[in-house]
Amino acid sequence: MQMSCNQADHNNQSIIGVCVDITCPNIRPYCNFCLPLHAKHLHMLTPLDLINEWISERILQVHNAQNNVEEFKVSLEIFLNQVSPYCNFNFDQIPKLGLSQIDNLVKGLGSIELCEKVLFRQLNQSIQELKQIVIEIQKILKNQITISNNDNTQIPQYQHKLKPNLSPIRYQLMKTNSIEQGGSCFAFAFNKDCSIVAAGCSSQIIVYEFRQGMKKQIQLLYEHQKEMGTLNFMKKSNQLVSGDCDGDILIWSSKNNKYWICSQTLKQHNSRINCLIMNNNEDIMISCSNDQTIKFWMKLNEWICQQTITNHENFVYQLSLNEKQNKVISCGKDQLILVIENSEQNKQWIVKQKIQVDCLGYRLCFINDNLFTFQPSTGNLMHIYELHNLSKQFTQTKHITVNQGDDNRVFFPQKYIQSKQLLVIKHDKYINLIRKIDNDQFIVEQSIQFSSKELFGCISDDGEYLITWDDSSDEIQIRRSKQE
Incomplete structure (x- = not known):
């Protein structure tokens, strides 16, 4: 961004930064x-x-605020639905x-009376304070310097970059579809038409019917x-693949999605399976483990281990x-x-590049x-790597x-949804929904905070x-996308 200062006595000096102090005159x-x-306020000057980066951080805060308001709206709608029968009561x-129905009616109305006396008055006070805050924010925004139509700076172009190629998406919690689950659930999978969900809870796999919700x-x-x-x-065959902390990989088969049996067990790894992926043809499967290896599996009559990569010197995540x-890219401890x-000549997988990073990271993903x-495990940045045309590196x-975090949990891999140009990343106690836009740029579209x-x-x-699933709610929760 090349701009010159327009102050009369500043000789068209180049702009070198922006003051982010909103009280600055x-x-x-x-x-x-x-x-x-x-x-x-020199500490408020940003090169x-x-x-x-500063703008992106504030946009993330805007998304967080919007998300909190949306969740508050959902809670209010649920409450209104619960009290609406009383509003339309027919005397x-x-x-x-019957006696039990009258008993329930009196208890329900008595509870509402108690809420009105205590909670609703506190809520009304909070609402009035919130209204005043919103009015003050509107005054501040109204008084900000606007960009004139004949301004030739780069700011309008930057705003254009922030506009996604697709309509914005928000993921909203389907509260009525939440399922209490006290034990840890480290893994989940949807089948190809989202009619079945598998949940790996401890050593068991729970298979659910899924029709627009659990x-x-x-x-x-x-x-296991x-x-x-x-x-x-x-996706092409009616099979499910699972990997456990012993290093076992199990292949499950079903004819009707209602009764699954283990058709093959693979025991080549000797420690925890951290990630398992498949190619589109579903004739190659790739797994990585705490045993420091990456294994390539080939589908013949059964799955067999074709090749093992041993270049990592610690856990592969x-x-x-x-x-x-x-x-294939991999990251490790x-x-x-x-x-x-993959070499076309001998059909072997060859390590072409080793990138030494200065931080630990559990998640990465091809776009x-x-x-x-x-995604580094600590800090507030996600790194972007690009292929150089000449060096091919x-x-x-x-x-x-992204959000500030200090993550130390494996599983929940990064995933890119090509049809929505959407990258899904877990970092610390947040799930970040990041949109790819023009010129390989990215913006955080939604950040969902958990406890x-x-x-x-x-x-x-x-x-x-x-x-x-998170251990604070002890619930399996479903969120559905909503195009805005």
Whole structure:
């Protein structure tokens, strides 16, 4: 962004930063000659190359505020639905009521009276305070300097970048579909048409019927001896794949989605399975483990281990395939990202690049053949890696500001929904929904905050449903996307 200062005596000096103090009476973009005007709040001066990051952080706060308001609206709607029968009560019905019905009516109305005396008065006071806050915010926004139509700065172009290619999406909690689940659920999977959900709860797999929400439990599968961390439904065949903390991978088959049996057990890993992915043809399966290996499995009559990659020196956390299905990336506890490529000559997978990062990260994901994301476990940044045209090597080119966090939980892999251009990332106790927009830029579209970082889940392949479990609510929760 190249701009010149328009102060009369500043000789068209280049703008070097922006003052972000909202009480500052001076024009906020500043040059070197402007610095004395901001002497009392130098700590509020932001260099020009960091202003995009500052704006992104505030946009995230706007999204969080919007999310909180939406959740408050949902709670109010639920409450109104519960009290509406009393509002439309027909007195002619009283003689027809039984003793228990009259008892329930009196208790219900008595509870409302108690709420009116105590809680509603407090709520009304809070509402009045909130209204005053909103009025003050509106005054501040109304008094801000607006950009004139003949302004030739780069700001309108930056605003255009923030406009997604698709309509904004919000994920709203379907409260009536929540299921109490006291034990840990590390893994979830939707089948191809979202009619079945599998939940890995401790060493059991609970299979649910799913029709626009959780319906009923179909089956409980007991074959695993240890906790599960991965579940995957195959799309072309009616099979389910699960991996546990012993390193066992089980293949489950079903003819009618109602009765699943274990058809094969794979015992090549000797420690916890952290991630398992499949190619689009579903004839190659790739797994990674705490045993520091990545294994490539080939489907013949049964699944067999075709190749093992041993370049990681510690636990391997996540894998991702690119669009062409000829590259795999991995990240591990050794702070190493591997780029593994399939050789057309000998059909072997070869490590083409080792990227040493300066931070631990549990999650990464290909966006397309030339772009992938990596989420460090601490801090508030997500890294973007791009493929250089000449060197054919991936390098970190930029980052996205997300919530501040200190994550230490495996599972809940990153996932990119191509049809919605939406990246789903868990970081600390947040789930970030990040939209890819023009010129390979990204914006945080929604950030869902939970009460615990002990948070696991997945999103359906079409991006319609988000399923989670966290140890604060002890619930399996469903959120559904809503196009705005």
